[in-house]
Amino acid sequence: xxxxxxxxxxxxxxxxxxxxxxxxxxxxxxxxxxxxxxxxxxxxxxxxxxxxxxxxxxxxxxxxxxxxxxxxxxxxxxxxxxxxxxxxxxxxxxxxxxxxxxxxxxxxxxxxxxxxxxxxxxxxxxxxxxxxxxxxxxxxxxxxxxxxxxxxxxxxxxxxxxxxx
Amino acid sequence: xxxxxxxxxxxxxxxxxxxxxxxxxxxxxxxxxxxxxxxxxxxxxxxxxxxxxxxxxxxxxxxxxxxxxxxxxxxxxxxxxxxxxxxxxxxxxxxxxxxxxxxxxxxxxxxxxxxxxxxxxxxxxxxxxxxxxxxxxxxxxxxxxxxxxxxxxxxxxxxxxxxxxxxxxxxxxxxxxxxxxxxxxxxxxxxxxxxxxxxxxxxxxxxxxxxxxxxxxxxxxxxxxxxxxxxxxxxxxxxxxxxxxxxxxxxxxxxxxxxxxxxxxxxxxxxxxxxxxxxxxxxxxxxxxxxxxxxxxxxxxxxxxxxxxxxxxxxxxxxxxxxxxxxxxxxxxxxxxxxxxxxxxxxxxxxxxxxxxxxxxxxxxxxxxxxxxxxxxxxxxxxxxxxxxxxxxxxxxxxxxxxxxxxxxxxxxxxxxxxxxxxxxxxxxxxxxxxxxxxxxxxxxxxxxxxxxxxxxxxxxxxxxxxxxxxxxxxxxxxxxxxxxxxxxxxxxxxxxxxxxxxxxxxxxxxxxxxxx
Numbered sequence: 179x180x181x182x183x184x185x186x187x188x189x190x191x192x193x194x195x196x197x198x199x200x201x202x203x204x205x206x207x208x209x210x211x212x213x214x215x216x217x218x219x220x221x222x223x224x225x226x227x228x229x230x231x232x233x234x235x236x237x238x239x240x241x242x243x244x245x246x247x248x249x250x251x252x253x254x255x256x257x258x259x260x261x262x263x264x265x266x267x268x269x270x271x272x273x274x275x276x277x278x279x280x281x282x283x284x285x286x287x288x289x290x291x292x293x294x295x296x297x298x299x300x301x302x303x304x305x306x307x308x309x310x311x312x313x314x315x316x317x318x319x320x321x322x323x324x325x326x327x328x329x330x331x332x333x334x335x336x337x338x339x340x341x342x343x
Numbered sequence: 344x345x346x347x348x349x350x351x352x353x354x355x356x357x358x359x360x361x362x363x364x365x366x367x368x369x370x371x372x373x374x375x376x377x378x379x380x381x382x383x384x385x386x387x388x389x390x391x392x393x394x395x396x397x398x399x400x401x402x403x404x405x406x407x408x409x410x411x412x413x414x415x416x417x418x419x420x421x422x423x424x425x426x427x428x429x430x431x432x433x434x435x436x437x438x439x440x441x442x443x444x445x446x447x448x449x450x451x452x453x454x455x456x457x458x459x460x461x462x463x464x465x466x467x468x469x470x471x472x473x474x475x476x477x478x479x480x481x482x483x484x485x486x487x488x489x490x491x492x493x494x495x496x497x498x499x500x501x502x503x504x505x506x507x508x509x510x511x512x513x514x515x516x517x518x519x520x521x522x523x524x525x526x527x528x529x530x531x532x533x534x535x536x537x538x539x540x541x542x543x544x545x546x547x548x549x550x551x552x553x554x555x556x557x558x559x560x561x562x563x564x565x566x567x568x569x570x571x572x573x574x575x576x577x578x579x580x581x582x583x584x585x586x587x588x589x590x591x592x593x594x595x596x597x598x599x600x601x602x603x604x605x606x607x608x609x610x611x612x613x614x615x616x617x618x619x620x621x622x623x624x625x626x627x628x629x630x631x632x633x634x635x636x637x638x639x640x641x642x643x644x645x646x647x648x649x650x651x652x653x654x655x656x657x658x659x660x661x662x663x664x665x666x667x668x669x670x671x672x673x674x675x676x677x678x679x680x681x682x683x684x685x686x687x688x689x690x691x692x693x694x695x696x697x698x699x700x701x702x703x704x705x706x707x708x709x710x711x712x713x714x715x716x717x718x719x720x721x722x723x724x725x726x727x728x729x730x731x732x733x734x735x736x737x738x739x740x741x742x743x744x745x746x747x748x749x750x751x752x753x754x755x756x757x758x759x760x761x762x763x764x765x766x767x768x769x770x771x772x773x774x775x776x777x778x779x780x781x782x783x784x785x786x787x788x789x790x791x792x793x794x795x796x797x798x799x800x801x802x803x804x805x806x807x808x809x810x811x812x813x814x815x816x817x818x819x820x821x822x823x824x825x826x827x828x829x830x831x832x833x834x835x836x837x838x839x840x841x842x843x844x845x846x847x848x849x850x851x852x853x854x855x856x857x858x859x860x
Contacts, residue, residue, distance in 0.1 A: 266847070267847060273804070275806060275807055276804055276805065276806035276807070276809075277804060277805050277806075278802055278803070278804030278805075279802065279803045279804065279843070280800060280801070280802045281800065281801045281802070281803075281843065281846055281847055282799075282800050283799065283800075286799045286800070310799060310800060311799055311822055311826075312799050312800060312820045312821075312822060312826035313800065313820065313826060
């Protein structure tokens with residue numbers, strides 16, 4: 179069905195895969211370290227048996243999720259992301275297991291922001307955030323030129339509408 | 344109150360009285376704690392708290408008059424300007440075009456003085472979203488509303504007349520002399536759509552179970568009275584007398600039930616006694632309350648969506664509650680003012696909607712979900728039932744009359760799947776013309792209707808499982824506070840694509856100019 183809807187063309191930077199790998203590596207490492215510390219403390223200080231078992235279970239799940247989120251997820255996420263902005267709508271399409279396509283009218287866009295954290299900076303990327311009256315959306319990891327161009331285009335289109343109002 | 348017609352004005356001084364009352368109300372428990380329960384306490388922290396509280400009270404009281412004096416407002420052609428602050432001055436300007444709806448809340452104290460409070464709600468978020476006139480005379484409130492109306496009708500006339508706006512008298516062009524006419528002319532144009540009859544009130548008092556509210560009241564009174572009289576002792580005597588005579592027992596129970604019913608009716612009457620839904624060409628008015636009065640006036644154009652809620656009990660009785668989804672948020676005690684009388688026969692509720700909002704039509708004939716949707720619903724992992732079963736397995740409750748854990752777990756799973764079946768059977772949707780209509784919920788049923796131009800975002804999504812069965816989910820986002828998300832799962836893929844076309848098919852020419860920012 180989503181095939182029946184014309185998909186937007188824009189793709190996010192391939193460097194995003196590296197950024198996400200790195201970001202997930204950092205968070206997963208922290209999580210696993212915390213669980214390891216809890217396990218060590220639990221075994222050493224003889225905490226309740228069920229608590230230690232729970233830690234093992236959570237640890238096991240975390241290892242699996244770390245493998246997924248570092249090795250598999252970033253590449254797939256990048257491959258499926260699409261965005262587009264025409265005169266009337268901003269369209270965002272993303273998702274690995276569940277594809278979702280959002281349609282935001284230009285008339286409702288209120289704020290467009292460029293953001294760059296340390297990881298994105300390393301790769302010269304920006305994330306573009308679009309705020310409407312109801313919610314905020316972001317297009318992660320765009321190359322600088324593309325991000326600026328898109329930001330200006332959306333701001334321009336959204337502003338024109340407001341003046342017409 | 345000082346100031347000329349065009350100049351700055353102040354709130355009515357009685358607003359200060361109201362501030363004092365609400366201060367006492369808000370700090371009631373602190374006062375009770377510090378000066379009644381701990382009245383004789385010598386503890387340092389109690390004394391410190393007492394001094395702090397008294398100091399705070401003194402400051403609040405002393406600043407009351409200058410704060411009132413320094414707060415002024417000006418009604419201009421297209422905006423309200425409010426200046427406030429004793430030392431740090433704050434200047435606010437709210438353009439009329441951003442005003443979404445107008446609320447009035449008249450607590451009994453204000454009503455006795457013939458005053459009212461008036462709130463202009465804008466769509467903005469946060470603290471700055473509304474302007475509240477804490478206490479103004481009724482004529483002043485009418486003047487403010489008339490200025491707002493005058494602005495709107497001028498604006499409507501300026502940009503090509505719509506048939507709706509033609510009937511607005513031309514003499515409201517901001518002329519102050521016309522305000523009085525305007526005020527008196529409103530009731531003539533207004534159509535009253537609903538006022539509850541005595542029968543409706545009685546029904547409402549039963550359906551809202553307001554008689555149950557008697558129990559905590561009685562318990563509180565009993566507990567407090569027990570401190571002064573030995574009620575417990577007497578009660579024992581009364582109980583032994585009662586158990587001796589079954590006739591007396593029946594009589595007492597009957598008296599209690601009767602009393603509870605009267606209590607419930609009075610409570611319901613206080614809230615809905617003077618209830619009225621009315622409308623004119625431009626706006627919808629809802630007012631209610633016998634002693635303390637609450638009113639909402641919302642422009643028809645600013646109604647974002649309509650929701651019809653049917654609780655299980657209401658469904659059995661063929662009743663429904665219709666709600667208007669609007670942008671402004673409602674303050675304390677006003678939360679449910681957007682409801683069009685909660686205890687109406689379903690048919691009547693639908694009629695009122697179409698009377699109030701001619702361009703919204705509730706269609707009873709809707710599309711059902713395909714069979715594939717049922718398969719998808721049944722195949723979704725029942726996380727809640729799984730987690731519940733695991734918890735039961737670990738806990739293994741052993742009480743008398745409680746079956747084994749696996750029986751309970753089976754009931755959990757059966758219940759989950761049964762609810763999904765109900766959900767499948769009851770879900771309906773319709774995309775027709777400018778309207779989209781969703782009905783959800785197996786037991787607790789809600790129907791949601793909105794217009795394309797009011798949807799600020801749309802989303803279509805499809806999981807892998809849904810893809811296998813050729814279904815998808817759709818979602819609309821509407822302005823409200825908080826933002827209203829409405830989703831519908833497992834519609835046929837073709838309908839989801841149609842929904843997307845329905846939404847993106849709009850072009851700027853189709854979007855009516857909305858009076859909002």
